[in-house]
Amino acid sequence: MSILVYIEHSEGKVKKTSLEAVAFAKALSQQTGEGDVVAVALGTVSNDELAAVGGAGATKVLHAEDSRLDAGVIQAHASAVAQAFQKEQSKTLVLAKSSLGDAVAARLAIKLDAGLVSNVVELPKTNGEYLVKRSIYTGKAFAETKVTTDHKILAIKKNAIDLKLDDSKATVESFAVNLSDSDFASKITSTERATGEVLLPEADIVVSGGRGLKGPENWGMIEDMAKILGAATGCSKPVSDIGWRPHHEHVGQTGVKVAPSLYIAIGISGAIQHLAGVNSSKCIVVINKDPEAPFFKAADYGIVGDAFEVVPKLNEALKAEL
Incomplete structure (x- = not known):
């Protein structure tokens, strides 16, 4: 047995x-x-x-x-x-x-x-x-x-x-x-797989961005952080809905539910649908310039500041440490 x-x-x-x-x-x-x-x-x-x-x-x-x-x-x-x-x-x-x-x-x-x-x-x-x-x-x-x-x-x-x-x-x-x-009896006719160095459902660290990043052209600093940390990238539902990021990166109640050791949310307000997809994370870090953003109530650590100022500096600090 x-x-x-x-x-x-x-x-x-x-x-x-x-x-x-x-x-x-x-x-x-x-x-x-x-x-x-x-x-x-x-x-x-x-x-x-x-x-x-x-x-x-x-x-x-x-x-x-x-x-x-x-x-x-x-x-x-x-x-x-x-x-x-x-x-x-x-x-x-x-x-x-x-x-x-x-x-x-x-x-x-x-x-x-x-x-x-x-x-x-x-x-x-x-x-x-x-x-x-x-x-x-x-x-x-x-x-x-x-x-x-x-x-x-x-x-x-x-x-x-x-x-x-x-x-x-x-x-x-x-x-x-x-x-x-x-x-x-059932046949799988095609499979579309998510792409990326680290796949979202398997990731131990996830770095996600929201509408606070103002456009897809600003996602480079999110991808840089993910590369430094060996993390997967994610996004909020509005971001995938307007086509800034692919739908397979949508994290939330109606998207991918994740449970990484570390979840970093950048420029995401923290709507209840998004929180439902990440609240099993062991540690949540939130970066948002709005001190009243709901996400801060769920965060283990929070930084009130402009992502365009905070994230590049944080990336440089991470490179120096890692």
């Missing part, structure tokens, strides 16, 4: 959120004694990359190399993971909360007759009852969910656990899955 972790990868790299899921599973196994942590990876990714998952706590990775799984067809992924779950005689499946993970987890809950809890923020209480704390109302509150099923699926919110990697290597084992034509 083992705890199974469904890991996602992109462009040949295992996603950081999946490594966090592995670390969460490792801590859970130490708490409950459920055995080793086994990961399952689907599609084309190198064995060396998968072996490195051992640094987060997995002892073994089951690798289903079927290239048909590269497209991320939800039914096929759910079938493959279900087969891995049964092979390992697992009781618990852990995965990162994501657009793909949410869809796969919902189908697996039916296939495995499992209780599903999403947005999990800490290890469950397992003394007698099985109680799971999860984030609700876009991070404004928490709920404690009791799971009574024998099989359990936990979808972990980003940054729910501190990720510490070591040099341990996992054993990578080829895993043959039995997939039928019905698993591929």
Whole structure:
């Protein structure tokens, strides 16, 4: 018996959120004694990359190399993971909360007759009852969910656990899955991927700009800061709506919801819809010349000043330190 972790990868790299899921599973196994942590990876990714998952706590990775799984067809992924779950005689499946993970987890809950809890923020209480704390109302509150099923699926919110990697290597084992034509009844005809050095959903640091920057020609200082910090760039909804920045950078309730370790908001007033997309950030820094901007109420640190004066100086200071 083992705890199974469904890991996602992109462009040949295992996603950081999946490594966090592995670390969460490792801590859970130490708490409950459920055995080793086994990961399952689907599609084309190198064995060396998968072996490195051992640094987060997995002892073994089951690798289903079927290239048909590269497209991320939800039914096929759910079938493959279900087969891995049964092979390992697992009781618990852990995965990162994501657009793909949410869809796969919902189908697996039916296939495995499992209780599903999403947005999990800490290890469950397992003394007698099985109680799971999860984030609700876009991070404004928490709920404690009791799971009574024998099989359990936990979808972990980003940054729910501190990720510490070591040099341990996992054993990578080829895993043959039995997939039928019905698993591929849905076809993905095209995929448009966000571009950039650091992708917004995976970023540990996000630098966002709003209408206070006055135009797209002034985004250079935002991109400079992001490059210095190794961060992703984001923007408010009005900025993407008027075409200053691409829509995949829109952060907020109706855009991308982020939970980085550091979120820097420059020239953004802090409308409630934007705050709903960033309030899970560990630290929020706001730069705005309006001292009454609502964002300051949510900020851990704030600078009242003109972005065109503050940001270039801050960039120079960051270059000197980093």
